[in-house]
Amino acid sequence: MALWVCLLFPSLSLDVFARALSPHDAAYPFAVGSDEHPPRIVAANAAARTAGIREGQLVSGALALTHDLVLRERNADAEMRALTQIATWTLAFTPMTCIVPPQAVLADVGGSLRLFGGLQRLLARLASGAPEMGYTSRLGVAPTPEAALLLARAAHAAPVREQADLPAVLEPLPLTLLDMPQATRSMLRDAGVTTFGQAVALPRDGAARRFGHDFVVCIDRALGRVPDPRAPFTPPPRFAGSLELPAPARDIEALGFGVQRLVRDLADWLQARSLGALRVTLTLTHEHALHTRDLPPTVAPFALGAPTRSTAHLFGVLRERLARVVLPAPVEAMTLESNAVTPLAGKNLGLLPGDGPDPVEAPLIDRLRARLGDEAIQRLALHAEHRPERATQIVRGHARLPPAPASLPATLRPLWLLAEPQPLGDIFARSPWILRDGPERIESGWWDDGDIRRDYFIADTADGKATAWIYRDGRHGLDGGDWFLHGIFA
Amino acid sequence: MAAALAPLLVHPALWRGDDLAPQPAALPSGFAALDAVLPGRGWPQDALTEILLEREGIGELRLTLPALVQLAARHRDIVWIAPPYQPCAPALAAAGLDLARLYVVTCKVPQDALWAFEQALRAPRCGAAFAWLPTHDDRVLRRLQVAARDGQTWGVLWRRPGERGSATTAPLRLALAREEGQLAVHVLKRRGTDLAHPVRLALDGRMPPRPRNASDIPWQVHETA
Structure with a gap:
């Protein structure tokens, strides 16, 4: 009834x-x-x-x-x-x-x-x-x-x-x-x-x-004497919630409350459509004061590591994202949009009390990305490449790790690589290093201007206290090239 | 009498002054000799470990790798914050580490690195958080220690060579050096009694041995004119 x-x-x-x-x-x-x-x-x-x-x-x-x-x-x-x-x-x-x-x-x-x-x-x-x-x-x-x-x-x-x-x-x-x-x-x-x-x-x-x-x-x-048919409401296909502030807000902290409201609205919308958000954008519109007439809105896009519709998760990452925003002028209105969504199945509730889902918390990596930026979070992938500096591929953002190549280098590699090989100069003149293994010749890259021709050695420092990966540059002839430090066997 | 006491003495709630303090389940380090001297028989999973280095390139990271490999295999995230050099993927993969679990965080501002370290320590899914930070502020370190305890994360604060080694609040402090060709682990501080002698570990079977005699040296490097 x-x-x-x-x-x-x-x-x-x-x-x-x-x-x-x-x-x-x-x-x-x-x-x-x-x-x-x-x-x-x-x-x-x-x-x-x-x-x-x-x-x-x-x-x-x-x-x-x-x-x-x-x-x-x-x-x-x-x-x-x-x-x-x-x-x-x-x-x-x-x-x-x-x-x-x-x-x-x-x-x-x-x-x-x-x-x-x-x-x-x-x-x-x-x-x-x-x-x-x-x-x-x-x-x-x-x-x-x-x-x-x-x-x-x-x-x-x-x-x-x-x-x-x-x-x-x-x-x-x-x-x-x-x-x-x-x-x-x-x-x-x-x-x-x-x-x-x-x-x-x-x-x-x-x-x-x-x-x-x-x-x-x-x-x-x-x-109730005659039927009263009503057209059922269907939620909009896209979410764009906006809030106009009663008075312009000057600092970012004052926006937190409104953002929380919008995040809840977004979560309700996702729930109604059984979706999870992948990318959202928060747009802050600035006060149209005379001197800021042409000021474009501040746009803070954000991508999530995994689809979610948890208010705590979404708000957790947006709060960190907001911390990075610099306001050029007071904010008059804000809009939260869902740019990419994906179907997300519901979760079963626990049978017994205390058996429920884990306390929801924004996953670490999303929070780090939100606060420090995509650039700051690196993941490492193997790359089928002989040149040591290119054998590690750095993956940023949400890109998937590329599949691992079939084989790893057969010889030992150091755990640390120097960003730039460091010339050893006349270090050897003063005290000789002791070579443990080598040479391993790596000669590659003539086709892409990254031409190298190096003889790598695993060597102990002169005092025997540390082990490093050094090479002799053979591009200008095999004997008489300069020595470089390239890695550290940490 | 002794026979009657024996079952009591192994009870985890009983601590004897001459023994290491009882610890929650620790993370086996992969080195039996090291586990034997660490409280809980392994790396602490809920505390900060401070590691001081005499030099870089003595196998300091290899010391931690077996434990990291285990954590990654259990789908726990590993976060490295502000490492001093670029980690080399083939070397990590060769050690068996699942690279999909490793996140390297590089920060321009030290405050951000500290923030990231605390977040990582606090995150329940994060198994290990390593940071190379020169922080000595007691309040900060205590905060990090609390974060590690709350998040059940193995936190390692690396001290690069030459950094001031002042006493800190970290419950486990180790100093690493190379002695007689092996990695010597000096336990500076642990829960329980002090350890007088360092533990010497042979790290890597793949590392070619150091030549013993001058005649074995394949090639001695000199500056060639």
Whole structure:
């Protein structure tokens, strides 16, 4: 049986900005104004409300109340993206989710009650999830989607599970909670029909003629008298989450909180699509101050060693990556994008407590790469090449190690090689070195300008205290070439 | 009486003053003579080991290779931080090391190297973290020691020749030198009693022997005019 949960976000227009900062950092009065003329306050945070700012007030009036009010213009696109993100998150609870703009997400949880241990537990998770993402939410639960929406708007917290109970619960609700054109609204008011119960009591045919077919259908759908098909929400094929900061941030530490929010959104999206991220990009947009008009955004791409959708892992590497970013100007907005993803199967939960998966931690190498850069992390591979300096291939980044050649050099090689062979000069004139083995002639590379012709020896230093790999350069004749130190038998 | 005591004396919870301190399972070094003098019979898997070198090129890295090979075979990562020279892949592969497990970290800034070392020591999947760093700051070393303990990682802090050898907090300190053609391991500090004599190890069967007499020397090198 269908059971719809409506998640209503009454302060969504405020939350899309405010969630970028931790509540502690955002203690200043902050409000969002509409884009109509003259602009009015759409939503205000607690500090602004304390200062006397209310919804519907003129912005000019609000500014007169507090001089330090931070004001942003309402961003409908960001609100829609937020609803998309929330709907993506609810897919973790049910496959049937839909968005009701401008402020609500509906989810049919009828089929997932048992999986989540009953309605109370599921509601608790839904109710705590939204604040964790930075949204203030209100729940409404009813057997029909329209009724769930109405209950959420009416702040009727008690879930209604039976369709038979609906008429009694909906009866006292004001009709203003319904979505309908302004004309219908005023017509109903003029006719003295103000509550849901009164509307239900009207003769159907007459009501349909006077107030429109849609109105009657809406009432019928709320009561479950006619089916209410909804198009199920599908998560977007690509993830691009962005956050606009209420006020520009000057230092990188202030961004951490917002980045964490975006990482969580990304993890929810990956979860909904059963994917793991391979490459992500964080883009920081800078304030458009006069002197920085042409400043390009700071882009921090990052690749992961293995596909993941763990929030801890993703945030762990992004935090290190952020530590390397130098901000040329204050940051106004940030965007997190997934550039490459790959299917990633879910993990089975442990049977016994303490049997669960290991504590998630960003793997070491990802963290090192994030902080020090790809260049700093080398891996070594064998290369089929006679020249000793080219027999070790250095692999950087995430490239796979090339397959090992079939054979290794038959003779002994030192563990350390010098970056550049070091001329031994007249060292031998003062005290002779003792050759243990050699010569091993290596003559190669005439085709690529790396021509060498060397006689290698394993030799002890004159005092016998250390063993090195030295060669005599034979490019200019075999006797009389210079001696070089090339390796150390560490 | 002695017979009755015997089973008690081998109990791991009982420590006798004349013995090495009981240790959690250590990593066999591959050299029986060395294992015999190391607490826990091998390299400590949860602590920092400090190794001082008289010279480079005496087999110092070969001393650690058997243990690294084992770790790599068990799919534990090996991280080398700021090595003084370029590691040579054919030599490592010839020793049996799985190169896919080895990561070499090169840092421009010493702070980054220290950070990387600490991260590696702390990482549970990392089996061994070697660093060639000239750090002597006690607080830093203690931090590294804690990281190694938390991450169950064998950490080695290499001291290049000529570096000041001040006493540090590392629970195991070794000094390596070549004596009579062999690698001599002086145990400067360990958990348990002091060790008076160095352990001499013959490292590599493949290394050609050092000529004994002048007549055996295939070729003595002199500067040729």
